[in-house]
Amino acid sequence: MSEQPAASARRPKGEPRFPGGPVADPAGSHHERRIRSFQPRRSRVTTGQGEYLERLWPVWGLDIDGHGKLDLNEMFDGLPIVLEIGFGMGEATAEMAAADPGTGILAVDVHTPGQGNLLGLAERGGLSNVRVGNGDAIILLREMLEPESLDGLRVYFPDPWPKKRHHKRRIIQPDFLTLAAPRLKPGAVLHCATDWEPYAEQMLEVLNAHPAFENTQPDGGYAPRPAFRPLTRFEGQGLDKGHVVHDLLFTRVAELPSD
Template sequence: MRTIKSFVMRAGRMTEGQQRGLDQGWPKFGLELQDGLQDFDAVFGRSAPRTFEIGFGMGHSLLEMAAAAPEQDFIGVEVHKPGVGALLNGLMTQNLGNVRVYSCDALEVLRHCVADASLDRLLLFFPDPWHKARHHKRRIVQPAFAELVRQKLKVGGVLHMATDWQPYAEHMLEVMSAAPGYQNLAADNQYVPRPQERPSTKFERRGERLGHGVWDLKFQRSA
């Protein structure tokens, strides 16, 4: 049975730096879905707190987080090749060694490459909200997603989501509030204040100037 994709593959022109990132950075930082279940302690050469980000875009936030927390390890997944190249080029430029990258469907990576109860955090920042009602089935945040993420988080691990589209924030809250094995970390069981550890993007700053809101949700695996 064909699974519904939450993303669309877009063609994009590569800059010189992005292509250099793919050519030179992928052998150092790239991981392949077909390699299956990974021992990330072996991959990174240490045991450290581990964050998994779905859809890192052009990689700016992931680079900033990795540079700010060298004691932590990060696994980023993105299907858009220019974004992958940009992140890889940034890793080389900043001489960062605490990030590994997949370029494929993040849900497939979670299913086949990540051990159960092995992640400290999973990040989903500004996923495609699929505005039209007939496209809502494409939204990544669904009950099956919540259960898959719960399996991969350690007990006490946190799913952190952010969106600038209020109807999607409400959808996320509804799905996660009904999902078993989670606790909402918001004091009022709604949305958390903007966390300092989430870097601000240029789109978010532009949205703030235009009066748009951003909603952050944090759900902790409780069982």
């Protein structure tokens, strides 16, 4: 029998949805005039997910409020750190964390059920190398991360925004790459994956053109799926429908171009 929606979803008006858990709008982003690449989704949290949010958020959770720089070295006990933007329900994140306990994963999303699910997976798997961020990854990169603090960046299956008028909302854009590059160490890997062919083509074009990144593929094309990226349930469903998944692996250049 599946879990029922969390009782906290029926809280009295004005009370926090999950006491001690993620807040609805940590950076007050409704005040910021910027086109966004995401839509917050906070419904259908199960009882179990809600319990994980309330109990584990103070331990492993982070609200992206834009106030001050993070000490990632302290947060991850000196591990090399990969930022993952958008993790869905967190199964692939947990699998990668379990397979590579020597790497810290800062996983950021705005999907509340996924946040609770990943916290539960981390606890059950004893994954001390996972932290869960709630909020806008742009604010995290721009306001809260020190230069060259990341050893990698992963953007798996971002919203393709398929309608032409929404293409400006796609996260992999020149401005995003320019923002992210200084937060990555030289040689750090930016790894993207998508099953939306037109978006894959745009990603490849934008990344190949950006002076801060180099394609790991000599032919300048897509990369084979690396063994460390699990085949997710979502991806498997897409493959069953005939979708083609493209991986893109780029490294940050040693010297960033001057402005």
